[in-house]
Amino acid sequence: MKTWPHPSIPDWDGSIAGARALQVELARGVILEDAPSALAPRRIAGFDVGFEDDNRTTRAAAVLLDAASLEPVAEVVARIPTSMPYIPGLLSFRELPALFEALRQLPETPDLVFVDGHGIAHPRRLGIAAHFGVASGLPTLGVAKKILVGRHVPLGETPGDAVELVDGTDWIGWLLRSKARCRPLIVSPGHRVSPQGALRHVRAALRGYRLPEPTRLADRIASRRDRRRMSTA
DNA sequence: GCGACAG
DNA sequence: ATCTTGTCGC
Numbered sequence: 145m146k147t148w149p150h151p152s153i154p155d156w157d158g159s160i161a162g163a164r165a166l167q168v169e170l171a172r173g174v175i176l177e178d179a180p181s182a183l184a185p186r187r188i189a190g191f192d193v194g195f196e197d198d199n200r201t202t203r204a205a206a207v208l209l210d211a212a213s214l215e216p217v218a219e220v221v222a223r224i225p226t227s228m229p230y231i232p233g234l235l236s237f238r239e240l241p242a243l244f245e246a247l248r249q250l251p252e253t254p255d256l257v258f259v260d261g262h263g264i265a266h267p268r269r270l271g272i273a274a275h276f277g278v279a280s281g282l283p284t285l286g287v288a289k290k291i292l293v294g295r296h297v298p299l300g301e302t303p304g305d306a307v308e309l310v311d312g313t314d315w316i317g318w319l320l321r322s323k324a325r326c327r328p329l330i331v332s333p334g335h336r337v338s339p340q341g342a343l344r345h346v347r348a349a350l351r352g353y354r355l356p357e358p359t360r361l362a363d364r365i366a367s368r369r370d371r372r373r374m375s376t377a
Numbered sequence: 378g379c380g381a382c383a384g
Numbered sequence: 385a386t387c388t389t390g391t392c393g394c
Binding site: 192193194195230231232233235236238239260261262265266267271272286288289290291292293330 | 381
């Protein structure tokens with residue numbers, strides 16, 4: 145049985161079977177009700193993870209924004225050694241340690257966290273956004289670019305249109321047309337956020353781009369795309 | 378057994 | 385995720 149070191153993930157034996165079992169266990173702790181502080185957040189944050197040096201280094205970027213203006217107020221980048229490979233369904237076990245390091249470096253704790261990846265829209269209802277939420281206690285939601293699991297009826301073409309994403313009898317999130325002529329986003333609750341709340345927060349954080357500001361800005365920094373081109377001004 | 382499979 | 389400029393289309 146192959147196992148990996150597991151920094152900052154309590155109760156995991158390092159195995160794939162153990163990871164799946166722990167996901168089922170942790171998913172029972174996910175709360176799908178809106179936390180008061182998340183309903184009217186003052187500070188929101190976006191997190192994204194990337195890799196360097198042939199995947200030997202894991203890099204997490206976090207951007208803190210003023211919820212009202214959507215203007216960034218702080219940005220941090222954390223780098224730690226990569227501990228395991230990417231395994232579909234087990235993404236959080238690979239990226240969680242870096243997310244925690246970035247969270248630790250933020251000057252202020254966010255009221256609501258946007259994570260690049262799925263919340264409960266996951267085979268065992270514990271995508272990285274949900275895992276990060278239950279492990280940190282913070283309200284979180286997931287914004288992914290591709291469906292991992294679930295089905296849906298056709299989505300309209302008008303920006304703002306959304307349809308439910310369901311898996312079996314479970315309502316696990318939404319498909320959201322965030323921008324015209326762009327592939328839809330998959331939005332799902334992570335922790336302490338309701339399905340309706342997750343959709344409302346993402347819509348409120350859109351600024352004409354496919355991705356909502358928190359994850360869009362974190363994405364740019366994480367990919368070093370920030371110090372490259374400049375198209376406007 | 379076959380196909381699918383977040384980042 | 386990542387390697388990577390220009391280019392076609394709205």
